Amino acid sequence: MQTNITYSSFVAIGDSFTEGMSDELPDGTYRGWADLLAGRLAARDPGFRYANLAVRGKLIGQIVEEQTGPAAAMGADLVTLVGGLNDVLRPKCDVARVCELLGEAAERLAPTCKRLVLMRSPGRRGPVFERFLPRIEQLFSFIDELGARHDATVVDVYASEPVGDPRMWAEDRLHLNAEGHRRVAEAVWQALGYEPEEDWNAPLPPAVPVGWLSRRTSDVRFARQHLGPWIGRRLTGRSSGDGRPPKRAELLPYEG
Structure with a gap:
């Protein structure tokens, strides 16, 4: 190392x-x-x-x-x-x-x-x-x-x-x-x-089982809030980054 x-x-x-x-x-x-x-x-x-x-x-x-x-x-x-x-x-x-x-x-x-x-x-x-x-x-x-x-x-x-x-x-x-x-x-x-x-690849603890209703509720929320808008952008040729500037456009001293 x-x-x-x-x-x-x-x-x-x-x-x-x-x-x-x-x-x-x-x-x-x-x-x-x-x-x-x-x-x-x-x-x-x-x-x-x-x-x-x-x-x-x-x-x-x-x-x-x-x-x-x-x-x-x-x-x-x-x-x-x-x-x-x-x-x-x-x-x-x-x-x-x-x-x-x-x-x-x-x-x-x-x-x-x-x-x-x-x-x-x-x-x-x-x-x-x-x-x-x-x-x-x-x-x-x-x-x-x-x-x-x-x-x-x-x-x-x-x-x-x-x-x-x-x-x-x-x-x-x-x-x-x-x-x-x-x-x-x-x-x-x-x-x-x-x-x-640290060990960045450390295994996660066993997942807690999620019930059917909770999974379906999560799927519906995902479809409404994220999947639908994503599909809409694809169909219209738009991007979430349209008109958005770079995050940090200049090489400047870092201040956390």
């Missing part, structure tokens, strides 16, 4: 996962694994700077077009690139094209930083996840290839049973809750070579 690593700057790019949904703070903003990681890195370097260009709902083409250029220009020591799942979870998707675009992003970013981090990002276990499994595994296989090609760090959170457990996910069933984001931050921290602070 390396212990003398220092990163003085960090840029995160991606979609809602990197933006931090649904690790909600009391003021209604989102924190997330990238913010948590930045806070821990900043504790090691008083001059540490952080930018998070992620925007919810972005597809990999939008990430490449809108985020990779600014990120590369910042010349940060550490860059995390996570994207593509929004694409492969759509009914129609050219996975080969998604991989091609992700490769373009990595090609652009790798020469500009000391360490590029890619991720086999997590998914909530369940029927929807299983339906898209072949696409997801094709994408993640390519991410492994990218990691080897660019000497990038690949963090495998996808393989984690605990992080895939529904208890780690918010009510919308699309985004991690606070505990899920905390575990991802620890996983990246360890992958960067820092001493573990």
